[in-house]
Amino acid sequence: INIGMMSPQGVDLKPRRGKTLPLFTDPEVAAPAILERAVQKMKAFNKDMDEGPEEMNVTLPAIIANLSQPIDHGRIENAASVDALREMTMRHSTMLQTAGCLRHVASVEGKKGIVSDYLQWYIIGRNSSVIDRFKEGLSALQFLNALQQHPTLLAPVL
Structure with a gap:
């Protein structure tokens, strides 16, 4: 830490x-x-x-x-004033800093960028190593090649 x-x-x-x-x-x-x-x-x-x-x-x-x-991004998105937005960003400053999206808030319009950057990090960024290992595992098993050769195999599951 x-x-x-x-x-x-x-x-x-x-x-x-x-x-x-x-x-x-x-x-x-x-x-x-x-x-x-x-x-x-x-x-x-x-x-x-x-x-x-x-x-x-x-x-x-x-x-x-x-x-x-995860942070309460809905409250950040619904902040009606700069003061409310600053309060929410400071309340979640640790997690926003970890995500790399803690920044000074000059206007209410800045909330969309903060929420967008945080959600991108939360969904993709923090899981990127897991996703990469999963892709490497599929590659090692040549799963995509097998799926291209036999596309109907997964039809019952989907």
């Missing part, structure tokens, strides 16, 4: 590019324990900072507990 660093800029928190702390943990560790380890790592990191302490962008156990769940 990489702990993303953020710094306050005006009323927003902005991610600091290239500023992450690695956190190695067992997949069986519960979310509160991950948060505790992240806070410890952050405190140790801040002791060595000349420019002052950094802020960690994961501060609530509920955020960590829900990292594997």
Whole structure:
């Protein structure tokens, strides 16, 4: 897990590019324990900072507990004001940052791009290695060649 660093800029928190702390943990560790380890790592990191302490962008156990769940993109799409949209993007900032689509919101029109980029990552990007392995498996079995030679074999299943 990489702990993303953020710094306050005006009323927003902005991610600091290239500023992450690695956190190695067992997949069986519960979310509160991950948060505790992240806070410890952050405190140790801040002791060595000349420019002052950094802020960690994961501060609530509920955020960590829900990292594997998709964001509520419907609420982002339905945001009626820039303030509501900013609140929703900050609420889901960890997942949006992981997806690579966390950005400053200047107008309500920006919501479509955020949602589109997030859904593309959620459906395709995060599963691309699994899809690639599946394609390699089909290729190794020469499944597509067999399907082209005998197209009626899958008709009962479809």
